[in-house]
Amino acid sequence: MSVKQISVFLENKPGELNALTGVLADHNIDMRAMSLSETNEFGIARIIVDRPLDTATLLKDAGYVCTVTTVLAVDIPHVPGGLNQVLNILSDAKINLEYGYAFLGGRKDSAYMVFRVADNAAATAALRAKGIQVVEEGELESL
Numbered sequence: 001m002s003v004k005q006i007s008v009f010l011e012n013k014p015g016e017l018n019a020l021t022g023v024l025a026d027h028n029i030d031m032r033a034m035s036l037s038e039t040n041e042f043g044i045a046r047i048i049v050d051r052p053l054d055t056a057t058l059l060k061d062a063g064y065v066c067t068v069t070t071v072l073a074v075d076i077p078h079v080p081g082g083l084n085q086v087l088n089i090l091s092d093a094k095i096n097l098e099y100g101y102a103f104l105g106g107r108k109d110s111a112y113m114v115f116r117v118a119d120n121a122a123a124t125a126a127l128r129a130k131g132i133q134v135v136e137e138g139e140l141e142s143l
Contacts, residue, residue: 033103093126
């Protein structure tokens with residue numbers, strides 16, 4: 001019903017994201033999705049990777065401040081209004097979205113979104129009841 005996301009706090013200065021992705025590359029970590037947000041002083045890189053718990057440990061050992069959060073990865077119907085359909089389901093179920101971002105899979109007939117919500121189980125149940133696929137951690141590699 002969910003996947004693990006790592007939020008990494010970065011100084012807002014040139015080369016910081018490059019250094020982070022260098023650590024991932026040096027340790028053969030496959031990044032599946034990424035979102036960036038920033039303020040004047042710092043940024044947050046939110047990443048979905050193939051080995052989230054190992055990666056979090058690796059990043060902490062490398063001096064990064066990071067947290068692991070459970071988020072939903074949702075297969076959005078690849079039709080006009082597909083995202084709206086998913087958002088209608090969540091809205092009708094009174095599920096508030098804290099944030100979201102898209103990521104690509106290998107299938108041409110699907111689009112994917114990561115959603116942060118307060119209650120993953122309720123959101124998953126509402127989506128599945130309407131035929132929307134919620135991606136599990138182990139399914140990410142096959143996308």
